Amino acid sequence: MGDASNSTYIPEKDLHTYLEELFKKKSSARENALRTLVRQFETNVRYEFIQNNFVTLVHRCQNCLKRGSASEIDLALQLIGLVVLTLGAGDNAHEVYEELLVLVRELLTKSKLCHAIKVFECLSIVTCVGARDFIDTERSMEIIWQFLNQETKHSSSVTAAAISGWVLLLSGIDRWNISPKKWKESISYLLKQLEEDDEHVNVASSEALALIFEIGSLEKFSNQDGEYKDIKDGIMDQIKRICKGTKQDTSKILEDDYDKTISLTLGRTSLTFSTWSKLKQISYIRKFLGNGFKNHMKENKHLHNVFNFAPARKCSSDDDLELYKPEFEEAVVRVFVPEVRRENCAWRINKSRNSVLSKGRTKLRNKYRTLAEETKTGHIADEQLD
Template sequence: MKNQRLSRPQNRQVSPIGGDASAAMQEKQGSIQIPKKKLYSYLQELYKKKSSRRENALRTLVEEFETNVRYEFAKNNFFTLVHRCQNCLKRSSALEVDLALQLIGLVVLTLGAGDNAHEIYEESLVFLPKLLNSKLSHSVEVLECLSIVTLVAARDFVDTERTMEIIWQFMNQETKHSSYVTAAAISAWALLLSDINICRIGHKKWKELIPYLLKQLEEGDEDVTAASIDALALIFEKETRYSNALELYKSEYEEGAVRIFLPEVRRKCCRKRIYMSPNSLLNKGKTKLMNKYRSIAKETKAGHYHAEEELD
């Protein structure tokens, strides 16, 4: 998923020493597919009560979808796959939750845009937001799954906006999230923003969002700062394409640009010290320039200014 923020389970089997090297290489390259009948057996394993059997089936299906294109299998079984994954999210281990979320995203990516993927999108918006707020230890994985499903399956701006609003509400909670989760939420929101016309976003949302991102630049966390800069840069890039989108927020726009490209002024206190202090380099330069203009004006009025004189 986006930026590979998930820690993929490293449980792939290693070929024994002295085994068939060529077969191991083929398996590593993903050229060996699980037979269709056997693939269905792993689907049936998702119905088992024993968690370890479901985990093993999920791991195998995730690896299969990662290494091979199983479009027909996804097309014929997407409904069952998603509902089995949803069941795994309710009563399972941390690993099982992570694998189930990965599998949902991979199934949608395999299907591509269309009615089947959109059905998964509608279903996901029922249980993923609840999971986002109930299992905070899996917030990053849920955000990645939610953003990928929406990016692929959303039919229009309304669909995308629904997910963006869910993510925004999560970002803007009074409870402070960890920096890792905050960065993932900002990245997920920005991913969806990249796919829409920002003119469709209401001015009220911009009034909340831009100050929020600017505030994150003051936190000093590397991941959050990077995600916020990416989001602001995307907003500014889109603003140049839709020039009237942020017209009402020109001051925030300019402040954001300064604080992105001048890291030393990301903190308001630093910005005040560097730019607004009476003894700052900027103010000293302005004073010197104003004195020069006053001197020129006086000399001109007295008739002592010559055309060949130039500003230093």
């Protein structure tokens, strides 16, 4: 079967064909099917298809994770994330989360480290959607944290991806639920990463520190003893020392008066983000969805719930016009005419262009014409990002 991954929309009956391709023994056939499905679920919200074929999609992806080629594994991880993000929170998403935790440890072994970036991406997205509580979320955070603290030095791109995934998960936990013991070494680790000569690692570490400062419970992330202000000042001094003379001064974004507000406009609806937690969530999901971010923000109900977003819509078909147009409407004019003049005035009342009745009919036609034009051109405006 040819590669249809570049098409914008594939009918459901054809999607079933690609689903069947996942059962083929030929690796290239499975890879092509995975790539096509990833493209479809990334650019379009195919909720009904995913809901109806959830078990098959997930099990075939898991099969590719266990026995597939390198390309299949990366595509399968991406597809699992898209499936869960489209379905939203619930039993299905939690089932994927539980099964993924078992597979992740195997995928992070030394022989499969080439998939680490996709693993962290998939684990983070699936946990954000499928975790039932902060305990589930911290289970995934621990997997990432253990990986980061291995004696083996990882590539900068893998380290940055792991830190970024950890930060995303942390952004979804209430400060009161964060473990007071598990993350004591996190600030010292992140300060060490700021010293690395790599922009991606520095940015990820800066995001983590910014979120930790926003949460405010520094005693949960540091081994330092003392008053909150003393701990904060001590950490800030270390950051300024590390960042002195560098291109990116992390200490600036940690200041209380730093303006981090960003606005996102989709059609006629505007969203404003002013916390590091929401900024991290929207930026991570936007990167994960790529060119499909706009469509998902418009149609993905899970994202609507997460970001409290309801896109403004206008009717987009002639059928919708009936919601605004009465079944029957006519122009009626009541004129009192004396009996002696009734026959002579009939033409002037009913047919003359200047009569009140004719003007009423013209006004009614104009009303329908305007309503029809507005309906035909109704749409959600293009996305604008500030």
